Amino acid sequence: MNADTTKKSVLSRRQFVNSTSLAALGLVAGAAPLIRTGRAAEVGANDKVRIGLIGCGGMGQGDLTCFFLNPEVECPVVCDVDDSKMLKAASICEQNKRAKPEMVKDFRRILERKDIDAVLVATPDHWHAMPAVLACQAGKDVYVEKPLARTIDEGRAMVEAARKHNRIVQMGSQWRSCNHIIEAAEIVKSGKLGKVSIVRGWAYLDWLPSIGKPADCPPPEGVDYDMWLGPAPKVPFNPNRFHFNFRWFWDYAGGLMTDWGVHLINMMLMGMGQQAPKSVFSTGGKFVFDDNSETPDSQVAVYEFPDFTLIWEHKAGMNNGLHGRSWGVQWSGTEGTIILNDGGYQVITEPKKANIESERKPGSGDPRPAHVRNFLECMKTRKPPVLNLEVGHHVSTVAHLGNIALRTGRKINWDGAQERVLDDPAADRMIGTDYRGPWKLPYLKRT
Numbered sequence: 001m002n003a004d005t006t007k008k009s010v011l012s013r014r015q016f017v018n019s020t021s022l023a024a025l026g027l028v029a030g031a032a033p034l035i036r037t038g039r040a041a042e043v044g045a046n047d048k049v050r051i052g053l054i055g056c057g058g059m060g061q062g063d064l065t066c067f068f069l070n071p072e073v074e075c076p077v078v079c080d081v082d083d084s085k086m087l088k089a090a091s092i093c094e095q096n097k098r099a100k101p102e103m104v105k106d107f108r109r110i111l112e113r114k115d116i117d118a119v120l121v122a123t124p125d126h127w128h129a130m131p132a133v134l135a136c137q138a139g140k141d142v143y144v145e146k147p148l149a150r151t152i153d154e155g156r157a158m159v160e161a162a163r164k165h166n167r168i169v170q171m172g173s174q175w176r177s178c179n180h181i182i183e184a185a186e187i188v189k190s191g192k193l194g195k196v197s198i199v200r201g202w203a204y205l206d207w208l209p210s211i212g213k214p215a216d217c218p219p220p221e222g223v224d225y226d227m228w229l230g231p232a233p234k235v236p237f238n239p240n241r242f243h244f245n246f247r248w249f250w251d252y253a254g255g256l257m258t259d260w261g262v263h264l265i266n267m268m269l270m271g272m273g274q275q276a277p278k279s280v281f282s283t284g285g286k287f288v289f290d291d292n293s294e295t296p297d298s299q300v301a302v303y304e305f306p307d308f309t310l311i312w313e314h315k316a317g318m319n320n321g322l323h324g325r326s327w328g329v330q331w332s333g334t335e336g337t338i339i340l341n342d343g344g345y346q347v348i349t350e351p352k353k354a355n356i357e358s359e360r361k362p363g364s365g366d367p368r369p370a371h372v373r374n375f376l377e378c379m380k381t382r383k384p385p386v387l388n389l390e391v392g393h394h395v396s397t398v399a400h401l402g403n404i405a406l407r408t409g410r411k412i413n414w415d416g417a418q419e420r421v422l423d424d425p426a427a428d429r430m431i432g433t434d435y436r437g438p439w440k441l442p443y444l445k446r447t
C-alpha cells in the first residue's frame with residue numbers, strides 16, 4: 001500500500017476520446033452497449049495467458065509482478081493516463097523477461113485487442129466499474145482491485161455484467177487466499193468458539209501522514225487529467241486529489257472505511273458467512289490531521305447482523321491498536337476468542353470452558369501469489385474464484401454502508417435482498433452513482 005510519486009513524463013499527450021470510439025463502445029446516451037467477443041472465451045490448461053494492465057500505479061505494478069510469478073503469463077499491453085506510470089510497468093515486463101508491451105492511454109484500446117484474455121484493473125476506485133464491465137462485454141476475464149467499486153450500484157452492475165457474459169472475475173483482496181486466515185475462519189465456522197456474538201476489525205495506521213493543503217495547479221506533463229477524472233466531477237487539478245491520495249476524497253473513493261475496511265470485513269465475514277447487515281450507524285471525523293482530505297481519519301461503524309454485531313474502527317496517525325496490534329480482527333465467542341492479523345492468530349479460551357485449546361499460529365506470508373494463482377486456475381477451469389464478484393460485492397457493500405451512515409449521520413436500515421436503504425431516500429441515493437457524461441455505465445439498475 002505504498003504511494004508511488006514518480007512524475008517522469010516522456011510520451012506525448014493524447015485526447016482521451018473521440019466521438020467515433022465513444023459511439024462504438026456504447027458510451028453515448030442511447031447507443032447500444034458494446035458486446036464484442038475477444039480471443040478468450042476460454043483459456044486452455046496449457047495456454048499462455050495474455051493480460052492487459054489498466055492502471056500502472058503502486059498496486060498495478062505490484063499485481064503485475066505477482067502475475068509474472070506464473071510462467072504462462074504475458075502482458076502485451078499496459079494502460080495508464082500517466083506516461084511515467086506506463087513506463088514503470090513496461091520496465092517491470094522487461095525485468096521479468098517478458099516482451100516490451102504496447103503502451104496505451106485509453107483502456108478501450110486494450111478491450112479491442114483480440115489477443116487479450118484478461119484485464120487487471122488497478123485504477124482508483126471510481127475507475128473500477130467501467131473498465132471491468134466493458135471488459136466483461138468484450139469477453140475478457142477480470143482481476144479487479146478492491147474495493148469492488150466506488151458505489152454499491154456500480155458493484156451490482158459488475159456482478160450483472162460478469163453473469164451475463166459468463167466471465168471469471170476475482171476481486172483483489174488477497175487475504176481470502178491467506179492460509180492462516182482461512183484456517184482461523186474455519187475454526188470460527190466449526191462452532192468451537194461457541195456462540196460468536198461480537199466481531200471487531202481495526203486499523204490504526206501511524207504511517208499515514210497528513211497530506212497538507214497544496215494549491216491547485218496544472219496537471220503534470222504526460223498526464224491526461226480529464227481521463228483520470230473520467231466519470232467523476234470535473235474539478236481543477238490538485239496534487240492531493242491524484243495518485244495514492246485519491247483515497248481520501250469522496251468523488252474517487254471512501255477513505256479507510258473502504259480502503260482497509262474491505263480487507264478486514266472480508267476476513268471477518270470469512271468466519272461469519274455472507275449475511276447482510278440489518279442496520280449500521282457510524283461516527284467519526286477529521287480529528288487528527290489538518291489537511292484538505294475529506295474522509296475521516298478516525299471512524300467507528302457498528303453493524304447489526306441478524307445474530308451478531310460487527311464493529312469497525314480506524315484511526316490514522318497512531319499505531320497502538322487493540323491487543324498491541326496496529327490492525328487486526330477479533331471473533332469473540334462464548335468458549336473462546338480468536339485474534340488475528342498478518343502475523344498469525346491466537347486462540348484464547350474462556351476460563352470457564354475448555355472445548356477449545358489456547359494456541360498461537362504464525363502468519364502464512366504474503367497471500368497475493370496464491371490469490372493471483374487462484375484467478376489463473378479459474379480462468380482455465382471456469383470455476384468461480386475464491387473472491388468472485390458475489391463475495392467481493394457483498395464485502396464491499398458492507399464497507400460502503402458504514403460510510404453512508406457516517407455521511408448522513410443516521411442509523412441506516414438495510415434491505416440486503418433488494419439492496420435498498422429503507423425509509424431514507426437521501427441515504428438510498430448514496431448507493432447510486434452520478435456519472436459525468438459522456439460516461440454511462442451499462443447494467444446500472446438505477447440511473
Ligand SMILES: NC(=O)c1ccc[n+]([C@@H]2O[C@H](COP(=O)([O-])OP(=O)(O)OC[C@H]3O[C@@H](n4cnc5c(N)ncnc54)[C@H](O)[C@@H]3O)[C@@H](O)[C@H]2O)c1
Nearest residue numbers: 055057058059080081082085122123125145146228243244
Ligand atoms: N489489494 C491491496 O492490498 C491493495 C493495496 C493498494 C491498493 N489497492 C487498490 O488498488 C487501486 C489502485 O491503488 P494505488 O494505490 O495503486 O493507486 P495509484 O494512484 O498509485 O495508481 C492508480 C493508477 O491508475 C491510473 N489511472 C487513473 N485513471 C486511469 C484510467 N482511466 N485508465 C488507466 N489508468 C488510470 C493512475 O494514473 C495511477 O497510475 C485502488 O483501488 C486501491 O484500493 C489494493
